[in-house]
Amino acid sequence: MTLRVLIAKAGLDGHDRGAIILTRGLREQGLNAVFSGVRRTPEEIAKMAADGEFDCIGLSSHAGAHLTLFPRVVNSLRTAGWRGRLLIAGGLIPAEDVPPLLQAGIDAVFPPDIDIPAVAAYIRSAAGSSRETFIARHMTAGR
Secondary structure, three states: OOOEEEEEEEOOOOOOHHHHHHHHHHHHOOOEEEEOOOOEOHHHHHHHHHHOOOOEEEEEEOOOOHHHHHHHHHHHHHHHOOOOOEEEEEEOOOHHHHHHHHHHOOOEEEOOOOOHHHHHHHHHHHOOOOHHHHHHHHOOOOO
16 A cells, blocks of 8 residues: 655745655655645645545645644644544754644654655654554544
């Protein structure tokens, strides 16, 4: 089974070059990667994720709103009933912002200079956990 990955840009962030390069690179690594397009609301991302049955969501930020928007995406995914396995983020995210994102429900945060094969390997490894494990970790009340 090929893992399905949605690379998404939330909010008014129109910087799409990195997300497009990552999407293409993940495809070259054998993943079924799709780019959401820019300026998506958290609710639109959640609907795409749930309707498309994506295993992994990759959120990209280059506009500095990740501490506000990414937790909203997590909540929207819960509401939409997304049953994927992995939620990752990347882009221009300062190191001090990583712990709050992890606490909000993001599984991993990658820097902008990360090697695409390394991201693909992480997705394959981490998304290999069961959906039940993901749901227990992310979709329970209080998380």
